Amino acid sequence: MADIGDYHEQLRRDAHFLCSDKRMDTELVDRLVLQLNRVYPQILSDKEAHRFRDLKVPTKVRLAELLEHLRGKGEEACQEFYRGLHILAENVYARLPSRATRREAADPNGTNAVEVHPQRYVLNDRGSMFFMSCFGFVVGVAMLYYYGESETLRRTGPFLHSSAARLRKGAKDVFISYIEVG
Template identity: 40%
Template sequence: MIPRYRSYLSYTDRLLQDTTYLKSNRNLTERIVDKIILQLNRVYPQVLTNKEAEKFRCLQTPLRTRLSDLLKHLTKKGERECQEFYRALQNNGDKVYATLPSRSSLNLSDPLEISPNQEKVILNDHGPVFFLACFSVAAGLAFLMYYNNVEPKTPGSAKKVFGFTAIGFGRHIRNILISFLEDATLGQ
């Protein structure tokens, strides 16, 4: 019995589990199989030698027989070869790759296992409160800059706030705020 959990499921086990599905899948056409064989032949280091690639691409042999022989050959060769087969299948037959039975039990943390349709983009993990806090700071600074330009003669203007605000920021932002204060002071 083949284990169902990702931590125990090697590429060889997955290939053994997926073999019957791959042999019976009609979306796996002769063109796709030929592309997979060529990729396995051209990858460095070679998974299939030239002689093996010619054998599996022989048009006199039916496609399902060649595919069956290829899958048996790869499971005998080892783990890396099976992994390269899955990589070639994903590159050349994404629809077939996405519907594999072994993928239903996978954890998608492996970069090889993420298809373009399932890719999730995470910009940050801070959440909406962090966004609101940053937006509030930016809006507050914009308000202070506007207030400073509209009424520069007001006692206790925004210049003092900018001066104290510069203390808590990094070097680049501090330099910008201080240069703004110097420019504003020179203009009066």
């Protein structure tokens, strides 16, 4: 885990991240205060816990005061805060700046399995039904082109003219000229 005296410094470095992280909401801060109060009353007394759970004070302010209070209590209080954070909010604990520094220090070659979240590019926001209808239309035109005889193509002329009504101007011109020539 960590060296003796390390949690105090680690909490000092992580304090800004913890106070600015949106996942550190009122419920999580209250659960952390309750855990520290119930499990370790020597670290956080009932009176102190009541002060840090006061909903009249904004959560970020209460959290900043709690972190300062724990740093003032010493190494054991800081260690128990990290233990509680690890138990109650694994996703926040794993993303702490001090944890990232340790992972990098433990693996200087960079062979750690880093979780990559590629950006999702949306090329078309119209949905899958739009894609399927376009695909079906193209398949129908291809079938007419490859398997249609000239006689079949003449009979489908009015239908194909009305099908071209919703196409853009350039596509409509190409489609209608193909119908008339075919």
